[in-house]
Amino acid sequence: MAKIAALTMLRNDEFFLARWVDYYGKALGRENLYVFFDGLDQQVPPFCEGVHVLKCEHRNLERLAGDRHRIDFLSGEAEKLFAVYDMVIGTDVDEFLVPDPEHGLSLAEILSTADRSWTSVSGLGIDVGQIIGEEGPVSSDAPLLSQRSRAFLNTRYTKASVLLKPARWGSGFHRVRGHNFHILPGLFLFHFGSCDLGRIKAKMGGDMALREGWSEHLRRRAATIAYCTDIPASDWDSSVRKARRLQSFFRPVYALDKPAMPGRKKVVRIPERFKTIV
Numbered sequence: 001m002a003k004i005a006a007l008t009m010l011r012n013d014e015f016f017l018a019r020w021v022d023y024y025g026k027a028l029g030r031e032n033l034y035v036f037f038d039g040l041d042q043q044v045p046p047f048c049e050g051v052h053v054l055k056c057e058h059r060n061l062e063r064l065a066g067d068r069h070r071i072d073f074l075s076g077e078a079e080k081l082f083a084v085y086d087m088v089i090g091t092d093v094d095e096f097l098v099p100d101p102e103h104g105l106s107l108a109e110i111l112s113t114a115d116r117s118w119t120s121v122s123g124l125g126i127d128v129g130q131i132i133g134e135e136g137p138v139s140s141d142a143p144l145l146s147q148r149s150r151a152f153l154n155t156r157y158t159k160a161s162v163l164l165k166p167a168r169w170g171s172g173f174h175r176v177r178g179h180n181f182h183i184l185p186g187l188f189l190f191h192f193g194s195c196d197l198g199r200i201k202a203k204m205g206g207d208m209a210l211r212e213g214w215s216e217h218l219r220r221r222a223a224t225i226a227y228c229t230d231i232p233a234s235d236w237d238s239s240v241r242k243a244r245r246l247q248s249f250f251r252p253v254y255a256l257d258k259p260a261m262p263g264r265k266k267v268v269r270i271p272e273r274f275k276t277i278v
Contacts, residue, residue, distance in 0.1 A: 007090050009035075072168070124158055124243060170257075194224035
């Protein structure tokens with residue numbers, strides 16, 4: 001079994017951090033989690049006990065420059081971890097690598113099946129949305145997936161989240177610079193940053209978000225909610241099989257190390273077997 005670490009970096013997002021620590025702590029062991037707080041002003045919540053924590057000095061940069069700065073830092077931290085670990089997972093705090101329960105494998109077990117000659121492993125990107133008029137704000141009192149029924153198959157979240165050897169991530173873990181990606185069968189990356197319109201509006205309305213160039217990024221997240229509200233949902237199993245094939249083959253002309261998926265936007269129904277996982 002591979003020895004696996006997971007790392008993330010955040011600023012002012014305890015809601016998702018609590019889920020992140022709980023999920024990856026159960027999957028990998030809390031002693032194998034590394035949480036970097038973006039700002040010396042950040043308070044470390046009690047639920048981080050047993051997790052490796054480091055506060056970093058915050059730099060007031062535009063969003064793209066800030067993304068590059070943070071990913072270069074995290075790539076460097078991941079490289080250090082390879083002295084101890086076989087693989088390093090890097091995700092945003094609202095992203096969860098989830099094996100399909102039908103396969104009967106844990107996260108560590110399914111990642112251990114990866115070809116060690118690869119540089120990275122990806123899960124198929126599942127951008128969880130909200131059905132306006134039917135689904136209310138997400139609550140911390142129940143699993144997130146029990147509160148949401150639809151997701152957008154979004155190539156942006158088929159990320160090169162797992163390094164199998166030292167390498168440099170691109171901003172947001174979307175790619176590994178200079179290397180191809182490999183979508184592991186039965187593995188998904190559930191992204192929850194688009195699952196609650198109220199939370200998105202709160203971020204869009206903040207002066208910091210507008211000043212640092214986040215408004216367009218947040219509008220794209222709101223678009224996922226519009227898709228999940230307006231586009232009829234398709235069957236999960238057949239849709240994700242097709243999406244995995246397409247994304248493994250097609251590349252955008254502007255980024256040959258990222259996936260593409262030609263055709264209409266695809267919204268899927270999240271199966272019951274996932275509902276209690278995150």
